[in-house]
Amino acid sequence: MNIFLALITVVFLVDIIFFAIFFDRYAVLGLLLLPILAGFLYMRQHVLKPKAIRRSFVGWRLPNAIDVSIPDRPKPAPDALIQDCFFDQGILVIGARGSGKTKSANLGILKTLDDIWPQSGFAQFDGKGDLDFYKDIVGAGIRLDRFFSSEMPYSCSTNLLEGDVHDNIDLLANILVGKSNNTDYYSDAQISVLQKVMPILFASGEPVNLRDLYAMLTNDDAAINVMRLAQASNVDESILNFAREYFEIPLFNRVMEIKGMLNKLFTFCSGPMADRLNAYQPDLSIAQAVANNERVFFHLPLSEFSKRVAEAFTEKFEVEASRRQKKLASSEHPFSLSFDDWGEFIYEGFEPFAARCRSANMPLMFSFQSRAQLDAVNPTFADTMDDHMTTKIVMRVNGDYTSRYAAQLMGRYDSVNASISEHSSEGVSMGVQSTDRFSTHDFRDLAKGEAFTSTVIEDEFGRTRNKLYRFRFPLIDTNVANAAMPEPHPINEGYGLGLWSHCKGEQPHHNVILESEAV
Amino acid sequence: MVTWFNMLPILISPVVIYVLLGTLPDMQFDDVLIGGTFVREWCVDQFFLRFLADDYAQSFVDWYRHSSLGNHLAVHGLIGLNLYVLFFPIIYLYATSMIRFSKWKAKSKLTQLNR
Numbered sequence: 001m002n003i004f005l006a007l008i009t010v011v012f013l014v015d016i017i018f019f020a021i022f023f024d025r026y027a028v029l030g031l032l033l034l035p036i037l038a039g040f041l042y043m044r045q046h047v048l049k050p051k052a053i054r055r056s057f058v059g060w061r062l063p064n065a066i067d068v069s070i071p072d073r074p075k076p077a078p079d080a081l082i083q084d085c086f087f088d089q090g091i092l093v094i095g096a097r098g099s100g101k102t103k104s105a106n107l108g109i110l111k112t113l114d115d116i117w118p119q120s121g122f123a124q125f126d127g128k129g130d131l132d133f134y135k136d137i138v139g140a141g142i143r144l145d146r147f148f149s150s151e152m153p154y155s156c157s158t159n160l161l162e163g164d165v166h167d168n169i170d171l172l173a174n175i176l177v178g179k180s181n182n183t184d185y186y187s188d189a190q191i192s193v194l195q196k197v198m199p200i201l202f203a204s205g206e207p208v209n210l211r212d213l214y215a216m217l218t219n220d221d222a223a224i225n226v227m228r229l230a231q232a233s234n235v236d237e238s239i240l241n242f243a244r245e246y247f248e249i250p251l252f253n254r255v256m257e258i259k260g261m262l263n264k265l266f267t268f269c270s271g272p273m274a275d276r277l278n279a280y281q282p283d284l285s286i287a288q289a290v291a292n293n294e295r296v297f298f299h300l301p302l303s304e305f306s307k308r309v310a311e312a313f314t315e316k317f318e319v320e321a322s323r324r325q326k327k328l329a330s331s332e333h334p335f336s337l338s339f340d341d342w343g344e345f346i347y348e349g350f351e352p353f354a355a356r357c358r359s360a361n362m363p364l365m366f367s368f369q370s371r372a373q374l375d376a377v378n379p380t381f382a383d384t385m386d387d388h389m390t391t392k393i394v395m396r397v398n399g400d401y402t403s404r405y406a407a408q409l410m411g412r413y414d415s416v417n418a419s420i421s422e423h424s425s426e427g428v429s430m431g432v433q434s435t436d437r438f439s440t441h442d443f444r445d446l447a448k449g450e451a452f453t454s455t456v457i458e459d460e461f462g463r464t465r466n467k468l469y470r471f472r473f474p475l476i477d478t479n480v481a482n483a484a485m486p487e488p489h490p491i492n493e494g495y496g497l498g499l500w501s502h503c504k505g506e507q508p509h510h511n512v513i514l515e516s517e518a519v
Numbered sequence: 520m521v522t523w524f525n526m527l528p529i530l531i532s533p534v535v536i537y538v539l540l541g542t543l544p545d546m547q548f549d550d551v552l553i554g555g556t557f558v559r560e561w562c563v564d565q566f567f568l569r570f571l572a573d574d575y576a577q578s579f580v581d582w583y584r585h586s587s588l589g590n591h592l593a594v595h596g597l598i599g600l601n602l603y604v605l606f607f608p609i610i611y612l613y614a615t616s617m618i619r620f621s622k623w624k625a626k627s628k629l630t631q632l633n634r
Contacts, residue, residue: 004607011600018597432629 005044009037059083060112062453065471071413071437080469082455084116086390088334089456090358093367094406095395100449101367102133104473105393106340107140109365111476113336114142121145121293122336123317125310127345129301131485137297139478146284147486149299150273150306154488157279160268160312161209163287165202167319169194172213174315174349175308176261190261193217193246193254200243203230204497209278210268211500217262218255222499223247267308269500277309280496286316290324290335290362302344310345318353321360338365343373350377351384358388370397371405391455396446403440410437410454410468437468449473521621526614533610534603541595559595566598 012034058081065080082091091109095101106124113122126133129151138144149155161168169191177190201208201216206229215222227247230240246254255262268277289296298313300306317337323329337357339345357364366385368374374382386392386409394406417431438452446452450472457467493501541562545554563583568576583591 004611007607008604011604014597014600018594 005037005041012037057081057083057458058116059085059087060108061474062469062471063474065469067467068437068452068470069466069468072415074470077467077469080467080471081457082112082391082453083457084112085458086456087112087116087336088361088363089390090363090388091365091391091393092385092389092409093365093393093395094369094371094397094402094409095367095393095451096369096398096402098448099395099397099446100451100473101369101395102128102130102340103136103476104449105395105451106133106338106365106367107136107476107478108473109338110137110142111140117334117336119293120333120335121289121295122338123289123296123298125298125300125313125337125339125342125345127300127302127310127339127341127343129299131299132480133340134297134299134485135480135483136476136478138483139480140476141479143295144297145294146289146296147299148276148284148296150303150309151301152299152485154486155276155299155491156283157276157491158282158284158286159207159209159279160277160316161213162207162282162285163319165198167322168202169198171312171315171319172198172265174318175312176264178348186257186260190258193258193261196242196246199239200226200230200235201497203233203235203239205233207280207494207496209280209496209500210265211274211278212497214262214265214269215499215503217258217265218251219499219503220247220251222503225499225502226497264308267305268312273305275491275493277312278493278500279491280494281492282494286313287320287323287329290317290320291329293333293335300345307345307347311347311349314345314347314350314353317362318356321353321356321362324360324362325356334361334363336363336365340367341369342366343368343370343376346373346377346381348377351381354384354388364389369402370399371402372399374405391453393451393453394443394446395451396448397443400440403443406443406452407436407438407440410452411466413437447472449475520625521618523614523618526617529614530610533606534599537599537602538596541599542592556591559591562595562598566602567594 016034060082062077062080062082065077066074067077067080068074093101093105095105110122110124113120124137131152134144134147146156147154148158160171172194173191177187177194197216198213201213203226212222216226217223224247227240227243230243268274284296288294298310300310320329320335354364366389371382374385382405392409394409397403397406412434414432414434417433443452450470452468452470454466454468456464458464540558541555543553543555543558545552545556547553568579571579583594
C-alpha cells in the first residue's frame with residue numbers, strides 16, 4: 001500500500017509539472033489532487049489504523065534486557081517490563097540456591113508491588129528462616145505491618161480458630177484430617193466429629209482456640225462445661241442433640257476414633273511455641289490482615305512444627321479467598337501471597353488453594369529451587385504452574401531435570417530452513433523444525449541475579465504478546481543497618497473460654513468457664 | 520516459494536514494454552508505417568488529447584509537431600506512468616495472489632511430508 005501511495009504521489013507531481021508548463025489552468029486543477037492525496041494519507045494514519053487505548057505502562061522494569069523471543073535474532077529491549085496488569089496472574093520463579101532468587105527476584109517483586117499497588121497488602125512467606133530477608137524488605141523502604149515467626153520471641157500472636165464456625169470446620173478438616181493418609185471411614189468419622197462439636201464450642205460467642213477444642217475432645221469435664229454454656233446460649237436443639245449423642249460415647253472410645261486427628265491437633269496446642277497460635281485476642285488476625293490490606297511477614301524456618309503452621313496459615317488464607325469469592329469480603333485491592341523457597345512446605349491441598357486464590361484477586365508468587373519440589377505436590381503440579389502462571393522467571397539452575405523444566409517454561413519455537421540444490425529438479429527444499437528456545441546449558445550458565453523471563457505484554461492497541469527477555473536484576477538499594485527487628489514481647493493468652501488452663505489445673509487468666517461455674 | 524523479489528519483473532514489465540514499444544525505430548511496409556512514432560502518436564491521441572478541450576488540444580498538437588524526439592519520449596513516458604498507476608492495483612492483486620498461492624502450496628507439501 002505504501003508503495004502504491006508513493007507511486008501515485010510521484011506521478012501526480014510529474015503530471016502537475018507537465019501541466020504547469022503547457023496549460024496553466026489544468027495545473028491548478030492538478031493541484032487540487034494534492035489535498036485529496038493528503039486526506040487519503042491522513043485517513044490511513046489516523047482513521048484506518050487501530051486506536052491506541054493505552055500509551056504508558058507501569059510495572060517491573062527489566063534493565064539492560066535483551067528480547068530473546070526469537071533466539072536467533074536477539075535484540076536490545078530498553079523498554080522491557082513485566083506489566084502491572086499481569087502481576088495479578090502470578091509469577092513463578094525457579095532458581096538454585098545462591099542464584100539470587102530471594103534478594104533479586106523476590107525483593108524486586110515486593111518492591112514492585114509496593115510501587116504499583118501502594119494501598120494493597122501482601123503476605124510474604126519465608127521458608128528459609130533467614131532473617132536477612134526481613135531486614136532487606138524493611139531496609140528497602142517497603143512497609144511491613146506484622147511479623148510472625150514460628151520460633152522468634154518477637155513474633156505476633158494469632159488465633160488459628162478465629163472466625164466463622166463453618167469456615168473453621170473446613171479449615172480443621174483440611175489441616176487435621178487431610179485426604180491421603182486415612183481411609184475414607186476414619187476421615188469421614190473425624191470430620192463428622194468436628195461438625196458435631198464445633199458449633200457447641202462456638203455457641204457461647206466467647207473467643208475459643210485450638211487448645212479449647214483439644215480439651216473438649218479429651219476431657220469429660222471440659223465437654224460438660226461447654227455443653228452447659230451452649231444450653232445457656234439457646235443453641236438449636238438439634239445441634240445440642242448431635243453433640244450430646246457424641247459425648248455420651250465413653251471417652252476412651254471417642255478418643256480412639258479420632259486419635260490421628262488429636263495427634264495432629266496436639267502439635268498446635270503443646271509447648272511455648274504453640275502459645276502464639278492460641279491467643280484469644282491476637283495481634284495478627286488473617287481476616288483482618290486481608291481486609292485491612294496489611295503486610296505480613298511469615299518467618300517459618302523449616303521444621304515439622306513450622307510445616308504444620310505453614311499449612312494452617314495457607315488454609316486460613318484459603319478461607320479468606322473463599323470469602324472474597326463469595327463477596328463476603330471486599331476484593332477491591334489485590335492481596336498478594338509470595339512464597340519464597342516454599343518447596344518443602346507444599347502439601348496435598350495446595351493446588352485447590354492456589355486455584356481459589358487466583359480467582360479471588362489474591363495473586364500468587366512462588367519461588368522454588370527445583371522441579372522435584374513441584375513434583376512432590378503431585379505429578380501434574382509443575383504443568384499446572386506452567387499453565388496458570390503468566391510470568392515465569394528462571395534463574396541459574398543446577399540439575400538437568402530442572403533445566404529441562406526451565407526450557408519447557410520458556411517454550412518452543414519453529415525455525416524454518418530453506419536449502420537450494422543446483423542438481424535437483426525441484427531446486428528448493430524447505431523444512432520447519434520445532435525446538436526448545438533455549439538449551440539446558442543456557443540456564444546453568446546464568447550469573448547470579450541474571451534470569452530469563454517469559455511474560456505477556458499488552459501493547460498500546462490492547463493486543464497481547466508473549467515476550468521473552470534475558471536480563472539481570474537491578475540491585476535494590478537497601479539500608480539494612482537501620483532495619484530493626486520487632487521488639488520482643490510476651491505472648492498474652494487473653495480472655496476467652498479457657499478450657500485448656502482449666503483442665504491442666506492452672507490458675508487461668510480471666511476465663512468464661514470459671515465465671516460460669518461461679519454463677 | 521514465490522517472493523516479492525520474484526514478482527518484480529511482472530510488476531515493472533508493463534511499463535517497460537510500453538516504453539520500449541514507443542522507442543521502436545520507424546519502418547514502412549508497403550504503405551503502412553509501423554514503429555515508435557506510430558505508437559507514441561496513437562497513445563497521445565487515445566489517452567491524452569481526447570480528454571482535453573479543443574483549444575488546448577490544438578495548442579498541444581502544435582507544440583508536439585514542432586518539438587524534438589526527446590520531448591516526444593517524455594510525453595510518452597508520462598502517459599505510461601499514468602496508465603501504470605491506473606493498472607497498478609490489478610498487478611498488485613495478481614502478485615499478492617501468486618505469493619499466497621505458492622505459500623499455500625509449500626505449506627501443503629510440508630504437511631504431507633510431515634505425515
